[in-house]
Amino acid sequence: MYSTDNFNLKGKKGLIIGIANTESIAYGCAKAFKALGADLAITHLNDKAKPYVEPIAGELAADIILPCNVQKPGELEAVFDTIKQQWGQLDFVLHSIAFAPSVDLHEPLINSSPDGFLMAMDVSCHSFIRMSRLAAPLMTDGGSLFAMSYYGAEKVVENYDLMGPVKSALESSVRYLASELGQQGIRVYCISPGPVKTRASSGLKSFDKLMSDTVSRTPTQRLATIADIGKATALMATPAAKMITGETIFIDGGHHIMG
Numbered sequence: 141m142y143s144t145d146n147f148n149l150k151g152k153k154g155l156i157i158g159i160a161n162t163e164s165i166a167y168g169c170a171k172a173f174k175a176l177g178a179d180l181a182i183t184h185l186n187d188k189a190k191p192y193v194e195p196i197a198g199e200l201a202a203d204i205i206l207p208c209n210v211q212k213p214g215e216l217e218a219v220f221d222t223i224k225q226q227w228g229q230l231d232f233v234l235h236s237i238a239f240a241p242s243v244d245l246h247e248p249l250i251n252s253s254p255d256g257f258l259m260a261m262d263v264s265c266h267s268f269i270r271m272s273r274l275a276a277p278l279m280t281d282g283g284s285l286f287a288m289s290y291y292g293a294e295k296v297v298e299n300y301d302l303m304g305p306v307k308s309a310l311e312s313s314v315r316y317l318a319s320e321l322g323q324q325g326i327r328v329y330c331i332s333p334g335p336v337k338t339r340a341s342s343g344l345k346s347f348d349k350l351m352s353d354t355v356s357r358t359p360t361q362r363l364a365t366i367a368d369i370g371k372a373t374a375l376m377a378t379p380a381a382k383m384i385t386g387e388t389i390f391i392d393g394g395h396h397i398m399g
């Protein structure tokens with residue numbers, strides 16, 4: 141009952157969406173899932189991203205590597221079809237993607253365009269709902285679904301603007317999905333890491349200042365690395381976390397508790 145089987149992912153199968161390079165949060169998570177014993181399927185955005193992601197898939201001995209732009213009709217479905225054919229079932233999914241057109245991202249929220257807002261919502265939030273719908277029938281032995289959020293979902297963070305309401309919608313979606321899928325033994329989580337320098341975050345205005353302001357108000361006096369984020373996320377996919385669901389889990393050295 142209290143065996144170490146509760147704390148590993150041996151023989152578990154997981155899909156990782158969101159690796160762009162070795163700085164991606166999804167890469168830190170994939171390394172940790174692998175270290176706990178999981179087999180992985182990995183996607184890349186398009187042909188341009190493929191040469192960066194392929195060596196990573198090799199390093200992680202991924203069973204499956206496929207293209208997946210969540211806005212391209214049929215690509216997400218093709219990923220789940222391949223998983224069904226090759227693995228027959230699935231244990232966890234990591235959604236670690238976000239996008240907003242830079243014109244909308246660099247303006248106050250009040251100036252956001254309907255198209256920019258909808259695109260950000262589609263890629264960063266609704267695609268997680270679509271993934272959950274495709275994953276659930278394959279999670280025949282229960283499972284876990286992860287999405288990446290940020291503190292700017294619940295508090296106003298300077299320059300986060302458009303992504304604030306998008307991440308709020310993602311966190312709310314996680315709660316509703318957790319309620320809908322709980323009976324199937326499927327848990328749903330938002331992971332909320334502190335700021336990390338990545339390709340996506342480099343698109344935010346004054347990101348270096350956000351990092352230094354954050355660290356000065358963080359109890360651990362340092363920011364979480366992608367390895368820190370990965371290890372804590374992978375732990376949530378183990379049987380040890382079976383009775384936790386619907387939560388936004390902060391992996392931020394305690395920054396969010398500060399008044």
Ligand SMILES: NC(=O)c1ccc[n+]([C@@H]2O[C@H](COP(=O)([O-])OP(=O)(O)OC[C@H]3O[C@@H](n4cnc5c(N)ncnc54)[C@H](O)[C@@H]3O)[C@@H](O)[C@H]2O)c1
Binds near residue numbers: 157210236
């Ligand atoms: N870096 C941070 O400070 C930070 C903090 C909290 C949360 N997050 C969140 O973490 C997640 C991962 O971002 P990251 O910081 O690792 O950056 P990243 O640039 O390494 O990863 C973003 C990923 O999104 C993918 N993506 C964008 N549009 C897509 C589409 N249409 N279809 C499929 N994939 C698409 C990119 O290909 C890339 O792999 C995002 O949800 C981000 O909002 C980041």
